[in-house]
Amino acid sequence: MSDENHKIETDAHSGTETTGHEWDGIKELDTPLPRWWLWIFYGTIVWAVIYMIFMPAIPGLPGMSADGDHSRGLRNHSERANVAIAMEALHDSRAEGFARLEGASIAQIENDPSLLGFVLAAGEAAFGDNCATCHGSGGAGAIGYPNLNDDVWLWGGTYEDIHTTLRFGIRAEHLDTRFSQMPAYGRDGILTTAEIRDVSEYVLSFSGLSEDAEAAARGQVTFESQCAACHMEDGSGDRFQGAPNLADAEWLYGSDPEQVYSTIYRGPYGVMPAWEGRLSDQTIDALAAYVFLLGGGEDAASGPTGQ
Structure with missing residues (x-):
């Protein structure tokens, strides 16, 4: 029906005029908006x-x-200007706490309630912004990402050790970064598939998880020639090289036989950024103390207690 031929029509039920549009016998009402x-x-x-x-x-x-x-x-x-002002105000409000933190030992931090409260607050904020993506909001980690709540440490768990790791990173671009490299025994053809299976069984035997004594016995020979230089003959590892303890039943990449096999086959290694230059020295101090206080930090006097 064209508009030229349309005559104003009133709907019998509502008393409202129609627009002249009709589809399948349904007419559109000319109802004004409220x-x-x-x-x-x-x-x-x-x-x-x-x-x-x-x-x-x-x-x-x-x-x-x-x-x-x-x-x-x-x-x-300008929201950018507002953020800059807010950050400056935050920096000013933390200045006194950071000044007290500078040069303080972990014992001094723990024995000073106000300083401890400041460190926990500042460290938690820095951890959430920079570390939680990999280690989890509570530091529990995941497969391939270390748990920071336990006493298992690749490079040492004292306040000073943690501080060094944070400052220089692990396998980062910093000249002083901590560095270790496990060979990709399978990918690079160093060992055969059968040899890797045997070594996997021997590694699992350190934690009582091996199910094939004969394979473990064969794997011991290969382990002593290929792995003991870093992990030690008893599997206890070496922190100076960042070589994990294989006898503590803690597994960064999983304890399933296939996960252990894959670890040996491809030689995985993680990378942690060097935070020096990215975070202020005061923030690194607070972050190191926070990680130490998560629950797994070691007393320098007592020495290593874990990995």
Whole structure:
């Protein structure tokens, strides 16, 4: 039906005029929008115009803002400037705590309730921003990511050891980074598949998990020639090389026979960033103390108690 031939028609049931549009016998009513809805709609238009005048809003206007790509607005509002101000205020509020933390030993931190509270708060914030992605919000870790709550440490668990690891990283780009490399025995063809299976059984035997004594016995010969230089003949590892303790029933890449086989086959190794230069010295101090206090830190006087 064309508009030219349409005659105004009133719907018999509602008393409302129709628009002239009809589909399959269904006619469209010419019902006006509610006035309250229209006033809200008009109000949003007015608000948008006012907002564009006072706030940064109009894109594509070079030279009109610090970024050169949008209008400044009469308020000259900048969230970047607000964040900078907030960060400066946060830095000022922490200045006294960081000053007290500088040079403090872990014993001094633990024996000073106010300093301990500051370290836990500042360290937790830094951990959440920079470490939780890999180690988890509570530091429990995951497959391939160390658990920071236990007393198993590849490079030492004293406050000073943790501080060094954080500052220089592990296999990072820093010149002083901690570094170790386990060969990819299978991928690089150093050992055969059968030899790797046997070594896997022998490694599992350190924790009483081996199910094939004959394979473990064969694997011992290969282990002593290929692995003992780093992991020691008894599997206790060597922290100076970052070589894990294989006899403590703690497994970074899993204790399932296939996981152990895969570890030996591909020689995995993780990378932790060097935080020196990325975080302030004070933040690294707080972060090291926080990690130590998660539950697995070691007393320097007592020496290593775990991996």
